[in-house]
Amino acid sequence: GQQVMQIPQYQHVQEGEDFTTYCNSSTTLSNIQWYKQRPGGHPVFLIQLVKSGEVKKQKRLTFQFGEAKKNSSLHITATQTTDVGTYFCEIGNTGKLIFGQGTTLQVKP
Amino acid sequence: GAGVSQSPRYKVAKRGQDVALRCDPISGHVSLFWYQQALGQGPEFLTYFQNEAQLDKSGLPSDRFFAERPEGSVSTLKIQRTQQEDSAVYLCASRTGASYNEQFFGPGTRLTVL
Numbered sequence: 198g199q200q201v202m203q204i205p206q207y208q209h210v211q212e213g214e215d216f217t218t219y220c221n222s223s224t225t226l227s228n229i230q231w232y233k234q235r236p237g238g239h240p241v242f243l244i245q246l247v248k249s250g251e252v253k254k255q256k257r258l259t260f261q262f263g264e265a266k267k268n269s270s271l272h273i274t275a276t277q278t279t280d281v282g283t284y285f286c287e288i289g290n291t292g293k294l295i296f297g298q299g300t301t302l303q304v305k306p
Numbered sequence: 307g308a309g310v311s312q313s314p315r316y317k318v319a320k321r322g323q324d325v326a327l328r329c330d331p332i333s334g335h336v337s338l339f340w341y342q343q344a345l346g347q348g349p350e351f352l353t354y355f356q357n358e359a360q361l362d363k364s365g366l367p368s369d370r371f372f373a374e375r376p377e378g379s380v381s382t383l384k385i386q387r388t389q390q391e392d393s394a395v396y397l398c399a400s401r402t403g404a405s406y407n408e409q410f411f412g413p414g415t416r417l418t419v420l
Contacts, residue, residue: 203348230409239397239411240349285348292362294339294409296348 199224201288203297211305216273218300220286229269230287231260240285276304310412312398318418319388327383327415331400338381339409340373341397349397355381388419
């Protein structure tokens with residue numbers, strides 16, 4: 198079945214530094230979604246990417262979908278302590294949805 | 307409006323007990339999902355409903371796990387004869403339609419099996 202690998206598992210940064218997490222699939226994806234889960238909380242939807250090479254921005258967050266639609270990244274510019282949490286990619290459309298293992302971001306003030 | 311709610315928020319069970327976890331999705335949401343999230347892991351798909359129909363239950367770990375959504379709204383995940391490895395957070399999510407759009411997650415039920 199479909200699988201998605203997410204790296205790195207953990208990232209510790211100083212406040213103000215940038216952060217990137219990557220998701221990679223061995224198969225071509227129809228779409229990919231990104232979620233954020235704060236410590237003790239539940240996943241919250243951030244964005245969906247559908248088109249090859251798509252780039253979407255939300256303030257300091259930049260989401261990219263690869264040209265081959267097999268990989269995606271989430272980049273945070275100038276991290277803040279409010280960015281702390283675990284970021285997950287998710288693949289699937291109808292039916293079964295599969296989450297990556299997540300990247301946990303710690304930000305040192 | 308109200309989001310997805312789950313009850314109980316915390317459940318402690320002795321090994322061998324049966325438990326029932328409830329999910330109230332957002333009103334009118336067609337699709338409902340159950341996930342199991344172990345500590346430090348991503349949510350693992352358990353099962354999926356479209357209205358009252360259970361379209362995919364491939365993620366249920368064993369026949370001790372059973373889910374239902376008889377009227378197409380509230381759903382219950384039942385675990386029989388709980389084992390220690392069942393300890394996890396059980397998340398419910400709903401979305402408006404069958405094809406992909408944003409999933410709205412509930413706060414989860416943390417199950418601890420002693």
